[in-house]
Amino acid sequence: MKSVLPDHAGQTVGDALLQRGVSRREFLQHCGLMASLLALPAAAAEQLAVALAKARRPSVIWLSFQECTGCTESLTRSASPSLESLIFDLISLDYHHTLQAASGEAAEAARAAAMKDNAGKYIVVVDGSVPLGNPGYSTIAGVANIDVLRESVKEAAAVIAMGTCAAYGGLPAAQPNPTGAVAIAELVKLSSPNLPVVNIPGCPPIATVMTAVIAHYLAFGALPELDGLGRPKAFYGETIHDRCYRRPFYDQGKFADTFDDEGARRGWCLFKLGCKGPVTYNACATMKWNGGVSFPIQSGHGCIGCAEPKFWDMGGIYQALPQPTGPVAKVVGTAAAVGVAAGVAIAWHNRAAKADAKATHQTVKVEDLHK
Amino acid sequence: MTAGDLLIWTRGPGLALALGILIFGVLLRLFEIYSLGRKSDLAPARETSPGSGWRTVFTRSLPPPGMTRRAPMTYFGGYVFHIGLAVTVFLSIPHIELLRGLLGISWPGLPTPAVDAAAMVTMIALLAVLASRLSNPVKRLLSTFQDYFVWLLTLLPLLSGYLAYHHMLLEYTLMLSLHILSAELLIALLPFTKLFHAISAFVSRWYTGQMSARKGVAV
Numbered sequence: 001m002k003s004v005l006p007d008h009a010g011q012t013v014g015d016a017l018l019q020r021g022v023s024r025r026e027f028l029q030h031c032g033l034m035a036s037l038l039a040l041p042a043a044a045a046e047q048l049a050v051a052l053a054k055a056r057r058p059s060v061i062w063l064s065f066q067e068c069t070g071c072t073e074s075l076t077r078s079a080s081p082s083l084e085s086l087i088f089d090l091i092s093l094d095y096h097h098t099l100q101a102a103s104g105e106a107a108e109a110a111r112a113a114a115m116k117d118n119a120g121k122y123i124v125v126v127d128g129s130v131p132l133g134n135p136g137y138s139t140i141a142g143v144a145n146i147d148v149l150r151e152s153v154k155e156a157a158a159v160i161a162m163g164t165c166a167a168y169g170g171l172p173a174a175q176p177n178p179t180g181a182v183a184i185a186e187l188v189k190l191s192s193p194n195l196p197v198v199n200i201p202g203c204p205p206i207a208t209v210m211t212a213v214i215a216h217y218l219a220f221g222a223l224p225e226l227d228g229l230g231r232p233k234a235f236y237g238e239t240i241h242d243r244c245y246r247r248p249f250y251d252q253g254k255f256a257d258t259f260d261d262e263g264a265r266r267g268w269c270l271f272k273l274g275c276k277g278p279v280t281y282n283a284c285a286t287m288k289w290n291g292g293v294s295f296p297i298q299s300g301h302g303c304i305g306c307a308e309p310k311f312w313d314m315g316g317i318y319q320a321l322p323q324p325t326g327p328v329a330k331v332v333g334t335a336a337a338v339g340v341a342a343g344v345a346i347a348w349h350n351r352a353a354k355a356d357a358k359a360t361h362q363t364v365k366v367e368d369l370h371k
Numbered sequence: 372m373t374a375g376d377l378l379i380w381t382r383g384p385g386l387a388l389a390l391g392i393l394i395f396g397v398l399l400r401l402f403e404i405y406s407l408g409r410k411s412d413l414a415p416a417r418e419t420s421p422g423s424g425w426r427t428v429f430t431r432s433l434p435p436p437g438m439t440r441r442a443p444m445t446y447f448g449g450y451v452f453h454i455g456l457a458v459t460v461f462l463s464i465p466h467i468e469l470l471r472g473l474l475g476i477s478w479p480g481l482p483t484p485a486v487d488a489a490a491m492v493t494m495i496a497l498l499a500v501l502a503s504r505l506s507n508p509v510k511r512l513l514s515t516f517q518d519y520f521v522w523l524l525t526l527l528p529l530l531s532g533y534l535a536y537h538h539m540l541l542e543y544t545l546m547l548s549l550h551i552l553s554a555e556l557l558i559a560l561l562p563f564t565k566l567f568h569a570i571s572a573f574v575s576r577w578y579t580g581q582m583s584a585r586k587g588v589a590v
Contacts, residue, residue: 228542229373239543251483253464272468279378279544308544309375315382322465323472326383328390335391336398343402350407 013218014053027053037212037287038224039234051219058218059114059122061152062096065145066138066172066181067128071163072098074204091214094122097140108141111152119155123214126184129165129172133180149184150191158217159188159197162210164306167199167230174312185230196223199230203306206287209235229309231281240277240303243285246270264300274318275302282307374545381551389555390473396562397570404571417587427580427590428573444503448496455493459486459529483536490533497526521564527553 017027031049035041040048064072076099093099094114095107102110114122126149131137135144153159161184164170172181185197200209213232216224224232241247249255249269256263256270269275277285280303284295297303302318305311315325439446460466464480471477480486501522504510531550534540541549561567580590 242538253480253482255464271464279375279547309373310379311375313379314375320468320472322382322469324382324386324469325379326385326387328387328473331387331391332394335393335395339395339398340402342395343399343406346399346403347406350403 011057012053013055013057016057034212034215037234038216048219052215055218057092059092059094059118060125061094061111061114061122062125063148063152064097065128065130067165069098070204071127075207115155121157123158123160124152124156125160125162126166127162129169129181129183130187131179132182137179149187153188153192153195156195158223159184159195160210160213161185161197161199163205164201164203167201168309171312197230198223198226198232201231201307202282206283208287235283236281240280240282240285244277244297246297270297270302272320273302274320276305276321277303278321280305280308374548377548378544381548381555385552385555389558392559393561400562400567416585418584418589420584420589423584423590424577424581428576430590431576444499448500448503452493452496452500455489455496458489459493462486487536490529494529517565521566524557524560528557
């Protein structure tokens with residue numbers, strides 16, 4: 001069968017950049033930026049440039065399951081035109097059913113061809129979670145998500161779970177998880193236990209993180225260092241709170257109590273308005289959004305913790321982190337009633353014991369002592 | 372279970388459970404204590420001294436003459452520990468936010484470095500009173516397992532809160548969850564251990580003062 005994909009054989013990232021008129025200076029600058037984002041030592045920028053220029057454009061198969069297309073929107077709208085988008089152009093995106101022109105059988109044929117032509121070398125990017133409750137909840141071309149995933153990752157080199165739904169189940173997996181949504185890494189672990197999976201959570205995730213992970217993989221042949229939740233440490237190593245420019249206000253005890261009070265106007269800390277920055281690991285506060293213009297806290301809204309597992313189940317978005325999320329009033333009310341009832345029962349028991357002791361008490365007279 | 376799962380549990384069901392056990396235990400013990408009653412005192416009061424009970428609630432917080440010299444660690448260690456603990460618990464802004472969520476009332480808090488210092492001083496005082504308990508033969512003989520157990524129960528929330536704030540030992544979310552969990556353990560066990568003095572101390576002081584006055588020793 002003749003491949004339906006454009007022929008990229010032999011084309012390196014360096015060749016493709018040259019074709020697009022990207023100068024060596026711009027490329028080196030980009031590699032320096034990428035090395036710094038990945039927290040690599042300064043010398044690694046040159047290694048990255050050399051290796052990346054020689055690397056073959058990787059075939060990327062992008063699978064979209066239970067998702068809202070926000071991750072793709074984030075990627076396509078990332079401060080275009082940018083070097084990220086150039087690099088994104090320079091991967092071979094062979095299957096992405098939102099972005100590709102082909103549809104129906106031709107689209108599916110593109111995926112099959114990409115897998116066949118690049119067996120063992122292609123990268124699978126997934127956004128969205130997989131419903132295990134019923135395979136019919138989410139299908140592509142009539143095929144259940146779980147089957148598409150198993151088939152696609154079989155001969156992949158690596159998997160990138162893009163966005164919180166793919167990384168942790170996200171919104172579909174929020175209580176009570178009606179579709180039985182499962183994170184991608186959990187399923188890949190079952191079908192291809194040795195296949196590396198990188199989680200890039202966020203709702204949506206920062207697009208540059210994905211390009212940086214791919215650049216690292218292309219240049220060094222390995223994924224960047226990951227944390228316990230499978231996230232690249234370089235981007236998810238610190239909390240939003242610790243890198244937030246409003247952090248000094250937290251330490252000084254200066255807070256906005258409402259969104260329109262003096263504290264809010266002065267740009268004080270949003271902790272009392274439900275900011276989840278203290279327990280959210282992501283790079284929003286440093287890399288920011290819209291080409292580094294701003295991020296939610298800078299716009300006056302607290303972090304909602306979207307890059308963390310089960311963030312939808314972490315209580316209200318505007319509920320301060322220390323505030324209780326459980327049924328405290330109900331439990332305490334019941335406990336009080338049971339406590340009073342148990343107290344009355346113990347009081348009754350003690351009184352009965354006292355009365356009993358009194359009734360059976362035998363007095364001793366002086367003459368009894370002489371008996 | 373991830374750190375996030377533990378955080379969700381401690382902020383939700385864990386907190387509700389701990390507070391439920393606290394309220395259950397406090398009411399149970401108060402009923403038990405007060406329903407025992409006292410024999411009615413048939414003797415007339417020796418002295419009329421209104422307010423002896425209330426005054427005793429406060430005066431018992433002051434050292435009797437000469438005692439600070441005889442047992443300096445007991446008094447000064449105790450003061451520093453109790454005041455430091457009160458500052459850490461009631462003037463830390465996240466703690467005030469928790470109480471606002473539970474009771475609907477709030478008050479101004481202290482800047483984080485001040486609470487951080489108070490927590491450190493409180494822990495040092497806790498260590499000092501433990502050293503005194505172990506080194507003083509009388510105190511050591513009087514101590515039971517429970518004394519050491521409640522000491523640990525009190526130290527754990529302070530230590531885990533300090534470690535969480537300074538991002539030491541474990542990642543923040545996990546340490547924060549352990550901090551909340553340790554505080555919930557303290558709350559749940561308070562009614563069933565010597566920690567119950569946090570509630571009963573003031574009532575028993577009032578009773579002692581009132582009875583002393585009645586017997587002719589007005590305070």
